Amino acid sequence: MTGNKAQIEYWNGPTGEKWARHNSETDRGLAEAANAVLKLAGARSGERVLDIGCGAGITSFSLAELVGPSGHVTGVDVSRPLLALARSRAQGGNIEFIEADAALYPFQPEFDLIFSRFGVMFFDVPAAAFANMRTALKPGSRIAFVCWRTPPENPWASAPLLAAKPFLPEQPPPDPLAPGPFAFADAKRVEDILSRGGFSDIRIEKLDTVMTLGDDLGLAASQMLQIGPLSRAVGDVDDATRAAIARAVHGALAKFVRPDGEIAPPAACWLVAAKALP
Secondary structure, eight states: OOOOHHHHHHHTSHHHHHHHHTHHHHHHHTHHHHHHHHHHHTOOTTOEEEEETOTTSHHHHHHHHHHOTTSEEEEEESOHHHHHHHHHHOOSSSEEEEEOOTTTOOOOSOEEEEEEESOSSOOSSHHHHHHHHHTTEEEEEEEEEEEEOOGGGOHHHHHHHHHHGGGSOOOOOOOTTSSSTTTTOOHHHHHHHHHHTTEEEEEEEEEEEEOOOOSOHHHHHHHHHHSSHHHHHHTTOOHHHHHHHHHHHHHHHHTTBOTTSOBOOEEEEEEEEEEEOO
16 A cells, blocks of 8 residues: 555645635535534544544544533644644644544554544545554444535535636536545445444435635635636636636625525535444
8 A cells, every 4th residue: 555645745745825814715615515424424432533534633623622621632633734733733732633644654552432524535545544543442332524515516516617718718527436525425435435344334315504704705706716626627828717716606605695695505425423333
């Protein structure tokens, strides 16, 4: 197993720096999904928790509050820019952050819970990655994570891409199994990966929620061009094309403005829980 070199390079380049700059907007957008998976995980006082793909640490800090001073949270990510932000916010105590590839890191069986908010869909060899993460769990401990369903079920991602399509070269069809945000869209595939990774009692259920993007359509459209699926498709287009795409995305997002002014396109996820085999 060679690890996840492409993803590590991606998250330590300009993309990682952009995600760090837009971290507050990202955390706001994912708040409802994060709350749902925190409830599913049920972290308890005194537990040791491993937060995979912790990014800038917002879920790690939430977990640290739940486990209390007698517990401990370890956040793991490959992105130095995001981890730098997480560490700058940490106040010591019951939380630490590690720069590591969770597919290869030599874990010890010391954790009660593996948790992830959209951080486990990026492994080159996912079953092997989950098998390695399982070595971090005490016998009979558990995992809980949230991941995206299909792009058509997620207009927060698909609507901006469709709006931008007339301004971009023909895009090759994406590989649905390639590492990326929608790699776990097929629930049966997720179940198979977990089974081969050494997990049992697998539960996968739908979560239908929203991606909250604030109340400024211009800023929301700009954010879509900076981070997320559209940013990959847009690449290094010229300024005029970028401006035209921004206007088109502005119009696409306008359809999702609620009466209170909040931009809230639908977001479709899987909530996943399982137990580690001995």
